[in-house]
Amino acid sequence: MSIVVSNMRLHFPRNRGNLVFLIGTIFTIFILGMSYRKIDTMVPEVDNEDLDDYENQMRRLREGESAILRRHHSQNSPPTYMVKYPWAMHKNYLPNFYTRRNVGADNRWPNDLSYTNSTIVFVDNHNSAGGVMKECLSAIATNLSLPKPSLVWNNNVGKFYKGIKAEGSDQSLDKLYLGGFSFGVCDYTNEPCSYYTVIREPYERIIASYVYCKGKRELPCQVRNAKGRPLSLKEWALRQGSFFFRQLLHNPEVCGLDYLSKIAELREPDDPSATTMPCWYKNKLVLDKIMTREDKHQVLDFILEHIETWFSVVGITDEYDTFLRVLQHAYKLPFESLCSETIENVVFKTDGEDYLSQSELLYELKRELLSDQDVFDALYFDVRIYQKMQEIFVTQKEIYFTYFDTHPTVMTEPTK
Template sequence: MAFQNSRDKCNAIAIVSIIALFCAAPFLLSKGSTLELNQPLMYKKNYIADVQPDHTFRNQTIWADVSHSPKPIHLQNILPNAYLHPDPTRPYNESVLVFLHNPKSGGTTVKTCMVKMSQAEGDDRRPTLVAGPRAIDVPNELINGAVSVNKYYMGTSAFGMCRFVGGRACSYFTMVREPYDRVVSHYYFCRSGGPTPMSCDGTLEDFARHTCNLIFFQMIHRYLCRHEIPGVDASPWRCRDVGGGLHTVEQRGRQLDYILENMDKIFAVVGITEEFETSLRLLENTFGRPFHSMCHADHANTGTYEQDEAKANEKGERLRVHAEAKERLVKNEELRKCFHEDIIIYNKMKEIFEKQKKSFFGAGL
């Protein structure tokens, strides 16, 4: 393109600049609705293939182009951790509550509690279950205006629901358990006939390969599976099977880093199965709803091996079977890599839980 004079050249540059700004506007505006990952896109990350038995890394790093990594989690209307970021003006007691159910971690008790609270409050609607096929149906119904926003959402696929509540204040909370313990418990629960979408006809190791990093995939599957694989059930159980091919080691590391860096902004409260009573007290104090006073007596199915664990009747025998099964998983190098994200996430949640306790009991609540 030839220019007659310097004025034409300036005009052309101005037009190109305006077009470029117009094209970039949606991206620039969208940045305000999420907590963005650190730049640059060339991201330094420890290589996951070097996971050690204690889930630390050797001193090997790589530089990877992660320009096409999954999008960050939207945090615009999500209330941050009530104890790490205290602010009396935040409407936790009026927010939409979304419970991410991590199986065999006391979640059944929490879901039952939410139903009881809803009934006691005189609500016509029960808490909305977000799991299996409903993981797609529930958001679509809200988007299409087929239903109004509920007060409670819960389920294994509930993470992400705060995006669909019309901008209302929204609080995520969860209950997590040490991942090796959770998988062993889940396996024997399934073997005893307990309801689960996973098959447990094979060995414990086979079962662990499909459930080892469930927390990690629960937190990212809505973005990696539902939106990028048309026709795939949004349940993390099924997305777990296809998830390994969805992202590279570098992308997984980037997602894990993002979760760890923003976990205190994602979950209003984190509960730990090993301290279930205290977890219920934290929930009750945060949301002003009777999680502990109404439901602590219902906690009967966590920390045990239900019915079938080698048909053992003695608690000591159950603990022995548990310990031996867990040791098999810990010693398995392949599975150790598979458990890596969930171990790191659990340790971070446990760290947050301890800070919550310190704040809660320090205030004499």
């Protein structure tokens, strides 16, 4: 028996046993192919990628088009689902210093001076040792006679962006910015501008935030009105949710005066008033209102795809000392030289003066959260982002220690 398909003739065996054998063989090959495909997607790219292959891939990527030009592609042709969030389509950022450039070549682009002379913006993930970095940037500014870093935080978000927006999108910015709502500053200049950040494992960050805010009346901690009972750890985790995910999506206008009536409509009875509510919580209310769970998953994919082009350097708190080293080399500023001694060996502080180590506190509180499905759902987006940043951080380290660690970083005076 035979069947003609186009110009090919397929012959099927007449013997029934042979036919069964042929079908079984085809099925086996198909299953093995799908299995290998699945296994291939499970292999971590960062841990197993050879640096020579990495260099070749980066070189091919950059043929005919530089990274600094490609960074605008997503803005000009955003995915359909991102059209609903125009404020999240940022521009004018330098790509990752280590992973998005041909680091082994003399003609790499953007060149090193682009980073050294850029406006440098630290995106502070709340309770991820941001206080250490704030002190570090202040010390660097003092050491190099630079203006004090400009702060973009809960109490000035609306006013800050309203002012900077009024100056247009082609202005000369200050040298240093920092804060939880600083992601977006680079939109307002055409000069070199770059972001960097460091984040903590999401469960540990929630615990650190809960311990820090318990009993405090600081603005970032006020998500319950003065007459409300204190929040439990789980309630706090559900209220904060995927904090960094929303930092990358924050709309500055939400924290301005024009949004007060809208916030008043969205707030729950036990929430603070619209005028006293922290900016991060206003953004949460608005995003939860306009985004479905499916929307958030789509936007998460967009974020994971763009982290390496948005941030010049990323760090994790577990390796803060190494983070300072790769920062120092990327920016040619004394991050490690001036700030290594400020790294705290303990990360949680109670209302008193005594400190609790991670091992003593995390064991009880983290165990409480890890088995809770509601908490997992709330932190899911930050967990995925953290995993991605871990991968990027490992690659940064590999490249730094392979190419640069044997050569001392030469400090240069920035132009700003």
